[in-house]
Amino acid sequence: MKKIEAFIRPEKLEDIKEIMDELKLNGLSIMQVMGCGNQKGWTEFVRGAEVDYNFLTKIKIELFVTDDQSEAVISAITRKAYTGEYGDGKIFISDIQDAVRIRTGERGDDAIK
Numbered sequence: 001m002k003k004i005e006a007f008i009r010p011e012k013l014e015d016i017k018e019i020m021d022e023l024k025l026n027g028l029s030i031m032q033v034m035g036c037g038n039q040k041g042w043t044e045f046v047r048g049a050e051v052d053y054n055f056l057t058k059i060k061i062e063l064f065v066t067d068d069q070s071e072a073v074i075s076a077i078t079r080k081a082y083t084g085e086y087g088d089g090k091i092f093i094s095d096i097q098d099a100v101r102i103r104t105g106e107r108g109d110d111a112i113k
């Protein structure tokens with residue numbers, strides 16, 4: 001199993017939700033986060049003082065998928081989140097050891113399919 005954590009532009013969320021149906025995924029978590037990457041934010045003057053707004057609002061999508069689903073999920077997110085401008089986001093992928101569906105006690109791939 002893999003954990004896929006994708007940081008995307010908030011306005012891309014609706015497009016990315018379509019992946020659930022397209023790839024027949026069962027679960028997804030979404031968080032609103034503040035962050036920065038190469039897209040550095042902006043500078044404004046507030047009551048005469050220069051203020052850096054270094055952190056922009058992003059959406060973090062967290063998905064746990066089977067190994068055989070992961071490449072399709074990564075390429076679908078990449079395709080839907082892309083604009084070609086700074087701030088398109090990033091995807092982090094890590095290995096997951098196990099999962100449990102509490103209602104049934106199913107483990108591993110069975111718990112997330």
Ligand SMILES: Nc1ncnc2c1ncn2[C@@H]1O[C@H](COP(=O)(O)OP(=O)(O)OP(=O)(O)O)[C@@H](O)[C@H]1O
Binds near residue numbers: 033034035039
């Ligand atoms: N190394 C990192 N660790 C944790 N979060 C990160 C990291 N890099 C990016 N993020 C998160 O991803 C969001 C989007 O980052 P951003 O698109 O600016 O990445 P980037 O690598 O600088 O890409 P680009 O060059 O396309 O702007 C950030 O606002 C932050 O929330």
